[in-house]
Amino acid sequence: MRQTKRRSIHIPGGTSILASLISIGIGLVFGLILLVILNTKAAGGAFVSLVTTGFRSSDKFAKVLYQAAPLIMTGLSVGFAFKTGLFNIGATGQYTVGAAFALIGAIQFQLPWYVCVLLSLIGGAFWGVFPGLFKALFNVNEVITSIMFNWIAMFAVNLTINNLPMMLAKYWGGAQMDRTANLAQANPSALIPRLGLDTLMHSNYMNISIFIAVIFALIAWVILSKTTFGYELKACGYNRNASLYAGINAKRNIVFSMVIAGAFAGVGGGLYFLAGTGQYTLLKQLLAAGFNGIPVALLATSNPIGTIFSAFFVSYIQVGGDAMQPDFVKEIIDIIISVIIYLAAFALLTRELLSRSKMHREEEAESVASADAPAEKEEVSQS
Amino acid sequence: MNDYVIEMLNITKEFPGIRANDDITLRLRRGEIHALLGENGAGKSTLMSVLFGLYQPEKGVIKKDGKIVRIKDPNDANALNIGMVHQHFKLVEVFTVLENIILGVEPQKMGFLEKKEARKRVVELSERYGLKIDPDAVIENISVGMQQRVEILKMLYRDNDILIFDEPTAVLTPQEIDELMHIMRSFAAEGKSILFITHKLNEIMAVADRCTVLRKGKCIGTVDVKDTDKTKLSRMMVGRDVEFVVSKDDARPEDTVLDVQNLTVPSKLHKNNAVKNVSFQVRAGEIVCLAGIEGNGQTEFVYALTGLERPSAGEITLKGEPIVRIAARREKQKASSLPKARTTLMPIRQRSKLGMSHIPEDRQKFGLVLDYTLEENLVLQRYWEPAFQKNGFIKKPAVRQYAEKLIKQYDIRSGQGPVTSARSMSGGNQQKAIVAREIDKNPDLLVAVQPTRGLDVGAIEYIHKQLVAARDNGKAVFLVSLELDEVMNVSDRILVMYEGEIVGEFDPKVTTVEELGLYMAGAKRQSAERTVH
Numbered sequence: 028m029r030q031t032k033r034r035s036i037h038i039p040g041g042t043s044i045l046a047s048l049i050s051i052g053i054g055l056v057f058g059l060i061l062l063v064i065l066n067t068k069a070a071g072g073a074f075v076s077l078v079t080t081g082f083r084s085s086d087k088f089a090k091v092l093y094q095a096a097p098l099i100m101t102g103l104s105v106g107f108a109f110k111t112g113l114f115n116i117g118a119t120g121q122y123t124v125g126a127a128f129a130l131i132g133a134i135q136f137q138l139p140w141y142v143c144v145l146l147s148l149i150g151g152a153f154w155g156v157f158p159g160l161f162k163a164l165f166n167v168n169e170v171i172t173s174i175m176f177n178w179i180a181m182f183a184v185n186l187t188i189n190n191l192p193m194m195l196a197k198y199w200g201g202a203q204m205d206r207t208a209n210l211a212q213a214n215p216s217a218l219i220p221r222l223g224l225d226t227l228m229h230s231n232y233m234n235i236s237i238f239i240a241v242i243f244a245l246i247a248w249v250i251l252s253k254t255t256f257g258y259e260l261k262a263c264g265y266n267r268n269a270s271l272y273a274g275i276n277a278k279r280n281i282v283f284s285m286v287i288a289g290a291f292a293g294v295g296g297g298l299y300f301l302a303g304t305g306q307y308t309l310l311k312q313l314l315a316a317g318f319n320g321i322p323v324a325l326l327a328t329s330n331p332i333g334t335i336f337s338a339f340f341v342s343y344i345q346v347g348g349d350a351m352q353p354d355f356v357k358e359i360i361d362i363i364i365s366v367i368i369y370l371a372a373f374a375l376l377t378r379e380l381l382s383r384s385k386m387h388r389e390e391e392a393e394s395v396a397s398a399d400a401p402a403e404k405e406e407v408s409q410s
Numbered sequence: 411m412n413d414y415v416i417e418m419l420n421i422t423k424e425f426p427g428i429r430a431n432d433d434i435t436l437r438l439r440r441g442e443i444h445a446l447l448g449e450n451g452a453g454k455s456t457l458m459s460v461l462f463g464l465y466q467p468e469k470g471v472i473k474k475d476g477k478i479v480r481i482k483d484p485n486d487a488n489a490l491n492i493g494m495v496h497q498h499f500k501l502v503e504v505f506t507v508l509e510n511i512i513l514g515v516e517p518q519k520m521g522f523l524e525k526k527e528a529r530k531r532v533v534e535l536s537e538r539y540g541l542k543i544d545p546d547a548v549i550e551n552i553s554v555g556m557q558q559r560v561e562i563l564k565m566l567y568r569d570n571d572i573l574i575f576d577e578p579t580a581v582l583t584p585q586e587i588d589e590l591m592h593i594m595r596s597f598a599a600e601g602k603s604i605l606f607i608t609h610k611l612n613e614i615m616a617v618a619d620r621c622t623v624l625r626k627g628k629c630i631g632t633v634d635v636k637d638t639d640k641t642k643l644s645r646m647m648v649g650r651d652v653e654f655v656v657s658k659d660d661a662r663p664e665d666t667v668l669d670v671q672n673l674t675v676p677s678k679l680h681k682n683n684a685v686k687n688v689s690f691q692v693r694a695g696e697i698v699c700l701a702g703i704e705g706n707g708q709t710e711f712v713y714a715l716t717g718l719e720r721p722s723a724g725e726i727t728l729k730g731e732p733i734v735r736i737a738a739r740r741e742k743q744k745a746s747s748l749p750k751a752r753t754t755l756m757p758i759r760q761r762s763k764l765g766m767s768h769i770p771e772d773r774q775k776f777g778l779v780l781d782y783t784l785e786e787n788l789v790l791q792r793y794w795e796p797a798f799q800k801n802g803f804i805k806k807p808a809v810r811q812y813a814e815k816l817i818k819q820y821d822i823r824s825g826q827g828p829v830t831s832a833r834s835m836s837g838g839n840q841q842k843a844i845v846a847r848e849i850d851k852n853p854d855l856l857v858a859v860q861p862t863r864g865l866d867v868g869a870i871e872y873i874h875k876q877l878v879a880a881r882d883n884g885k886a887v888f889l890v891s892l893e894l895d896e897v898m899n900v901s902d903r904i905l906v907m908y909e910g911e912i913v914g915e916f917d918p919k920v921t922t923v924e925e926l927g928l929y930m931a932g933a934k935r936q937s938a939e940r941t942v943h
């Protein structure tokens with residue numbers, strides 16, 4: 028017998044949290060299997076550090092929070108666009124532009140941190156305009172435009188920074204040519220405040236960026252669930268025809284949605300690089316932080332509040348993964364981490380796809396189902 | 411030998427907040443047509459979905475030929491030769507008729523599709539039962555009636571002999587309904603057993619042998635159709651007497667509210683225009699009905715009127731304001747030295763603010779956001795009004811209160827009231843929600859397309875009364891309907907549309923259904939200057 032588990036389309040909060048947890052479990056199990064295959068002897072110990080490191084010491088926990096902040100932002104970016112029926116794969120480009128705006132403000136113009144965060148927001152929003160406009164005006168798929176604009180963003184930012192000598196570490200007495208200045212040297216006032224949290228948690232990584240990110244998550248939640256604007260956005264995402272019928276300006280909303288999504292991703296870039304612990308490196312590759320927003324949003328089923336927790340999970344696994352060195356080399360660890368994160372996200376996705384395609388097959392095969400006795404079917408226990 | 415092919419014994423099925431089926435027993439005889447009647451939300455579709463394996467009942471058993479069976483999913487149902495045609499068809503739009511029929515049971519030869527055999531059988535079946543189809547037509551291009559025949563052929567192709575029809579006639583034209591009745595009779599004569607859900611009592615009286623009535627999830631009883639009549643049936647179903655004819659005074663039309671001049675709308679299906687040079691007026695205080703056989707341009711006309719589609723020529727004025735004005739082509743403008751006419755196309759929101767309300771034909775495509783709750787859907791046209799928002803923030807309590815008012819007034823039934831997901835509501839109650847929303851907007855012009863599609867007799871009575879009440883309040887009502895009963899019953903003036911043109915105007919008090927039928931079929935047409943009664 029085929030499996031009889033069916034999905035309820037309108038997943039209520041409880042079940043969707045449960046589903047996310049189960050998916051995380053599946054991801055972890057696969058991670059363990061992979062570890063065993065690659066290095067049986069060290070697997071057990073490595074897995075333990077993978078899952079416990081984040082909570083083991085306050086400085087590790089600080090690092091989890093530090094990495095979670097930009098992930099929350101990119102997760103919000105992807106999730107927000109999702110709610111409007113758009114797939115924002117351009118979060119990484121928006122993140123990069125946001126980072127560049129923030130850093131240029133901080134180093135070139137010696138602005139204080141809050142102005143720089145604001146600049147990163149503007150930069151990301153600016154980069155979201157393009158896919159939004161192309162989609163709204165010419166009906167060009169946002170995925171295609173976003174991908175192109177990811178590369179444009181990366182090269183444009185590299186070019187700009189390369190041509191602003193003051194931006195580079197070398198100008199400030201650093202050794203390397205290929206990265207931006209250390210903020211502590213170039214403009215300490217642009218560092219995101221730590222408010223003593225760093226001494227409290229014995230970690231250089233600790234600053235208030237996690238709180239800023241949580242505030243943005245709350246803002247996203249308020250927009251989506253409390254405002255007429257959010258009501259319109261979701262209506263467009265759920266049923267374009269009905270939103271047209273209701274006189275909702277879908278084109279305007281598509282642009283706004285992408286702009287807001289871009290702003291979130293941009294702030295993510297700002298928060299990360301204004302912490303002072305990372306320097307923007309001029310490499311010809313897209314930043315992974317933007318793409319990691321996708322599984323974060325998936326795991327949270329695009330819920331802004333859920334995004335806080337799923338970003339925390341992803342960050343936690345990354346910190347734990349680093350602790351598996353030297354039993355496993357960095358590249359292998361990256362693979363394992365991505366397997367866990369993406370499997371967890373995909374477990375959730377496939378759960379939906381499976382039940383959807385199963386429903387399709389049924390419908391097509393025996394003219395099942397309905398709109399009237401709707402796709403909504405309660406959870407039937409395994410038989 | 412057991413008389414009953416299917417016995418559903420003491421079936422109970424619960425959904426959050428509601429017991430959709432409460433201890434229902436239904437027995438289906440071999441070779442009978444068994445009607446299932448009940449108000450919107452009574453649990454008919456749910457009961458059939460249980461039989462078809464879509465839902466598992468909490469209590470009760472199903473017997474096939476006297477033996478207990480467990481139907482866990484539609485595959486099991488299929489194995490027991492149970493087939494179902496749903497009210498909203500589930501066909502793959504971009505596939506051909508033939509591909510849809512064989513989908514899931516494709517004949518193969520070494521992994522390759524073997525269509526020849528299948529085609530032969532399909533053609534044979536369609537000829538045997540008079541189910542006219544074109545095997546190579548693509549679903550999205552064929553009429554609803556043909557789509558339904560495809561659904562029926564799907565069941566026949568799978569050798570089903572217990573056939574469930576969930577409101578098959580709601581979307582058909584009167585001619586198609588006659589054909590379907592005929593086909594159902596021939597199935598029954600062959601020994602197939604049919605379960606037939608409908609809200610139309612005439613149909614039950616015409617074809618059914620027995621009828622089971624449900625009310626609020628409970629089984630009221632099963633009656634022999636020959637021992638009953640429409641009044642008795644509706645009393646069983648609603649628990650009171652229903653008036654089939656709305657009582658209304660003569661219309662007292664006043665100022666023109668809607669003025670349509672020479673409207674032409676291109677067709678999406680063919681090269682010709684779907685609506686050709688149509689002109690007419692609707693005045694305050696009258697109900698004007700656009701009648702016609704499905705597919706004669708009514709849909710396109712309404713789309714152009716409500717702003718969902720762009721006409722290619724003509725003018726529409728609402729309360730004196732132009733909402734559509736298509737500028738003539740360049741060449742013409744140069745020739746005539748008239749001042750340059752500008753094209754006007756008022757956005758939908760603006761039309762709505764000006765006083766237009768629209769009950770759309772396709773409730774799930776346009777009328778509802780199925781993933782929104784009932785209350786969110788009830789404010790779909792008004793969430794932006796100061797009553798429901800302040801500074802862009804939705805006033806949840808106000809929305810809740812308003813929803814509760816409409817739910818009560820229009821008797822919209824659902825499991826969890828305002829917070830029920832629209833997707834989980836019964837078809838008729840989804841329709842009621844839309845009708846409530848659009849009428850309660852208190853529009854100056856109400857465009858109602860098939861407003862009572864899928865509603866039970868009690869609800870139809872109520873909606874018709876509301877339409878008449880709106881008229882008596884000095885509103886203009888523009889009704890588009892395929893149901894001649896409704897057309898004759900409710901309207902003050904009837905316009906018949908045939909192939910995109912208005913071919914006649916009638917007074918329902920003077921004309922007859924037969925007369926209308928001739929015009930609708932294109933057999934007759936009035937001359938250019940219409941008879942004015």
Ligand SMILES: Nc1ncnc2c1ncn2[C@@H]1O[C@H](COP(=O)(O)OP(=O)(O)OP(=O)(O)O)[C@@H](O)[C@H]1O
Nearest residue numbers: 425430450451452453454455456834835836837838
């Ligand atoms: N999947 C579901 N989840 C929750 N409630 C449901 C679901 N399906 C049906 N219901 C509820 O069960 C009740 C019966 O619904 P059902 O669709 O069986 O009615 P019906 O008799 O077919 O009505 P109609 O004539 O309007 O089609 C309704 O109140 C509906 O809201």
Ligand SMILES: [Mg+2]
Nearest residue numbers: 399455836837
């Ligand atoms: Mg139903």
